[in-house]
Each structure stands twice: as structure tokens, then as C-alpha cells.
Amino acid sequence: MAQCEGKTRKGERCKREARPSSGFCSIHQDQEIRPPRDHDIEWDRDAITKAAIGFAMVGMIFFFRFRRC
């Protein structure tokens, strides 16, 4: 069986047996790198909102600059 890829509090390699589904034991399964889908969707929404605000601000700046000219 594979060895757990997690690390102990001392920073040492965990010597426990890893679960077959992941490279980590039951204690260190939270160290497993998984795709956080819900968080990604939230991040995407936030990024889209920020991009929209950014585009709006850039548009405003250009609009007022062209009005002055």
C-alpha cells in the first residue's frame, strides 16, 4: 500500500497508510489537493464582477477624456 503524502505538525512525512482513493490517510485527507468547484464558481463570479467594474471605469475615463477634447 502507498504511504500517506501528508505531513505531520513537525513537518515530517506521515508514516500512515494512504487510502486507495487518495494519496493521504484519513487524518491528512484535508491536505489532499482537490478541485474546489464551488469555490471556483464563486471566484469566477467575483472575477467577472470585478472585470465588469473595471471595464465600466475604463469606459468612463475614455468617455470623459473624449468629451474634453
Ligand SMILES: [Zn+2]
Ligand atoms: Zn497521513
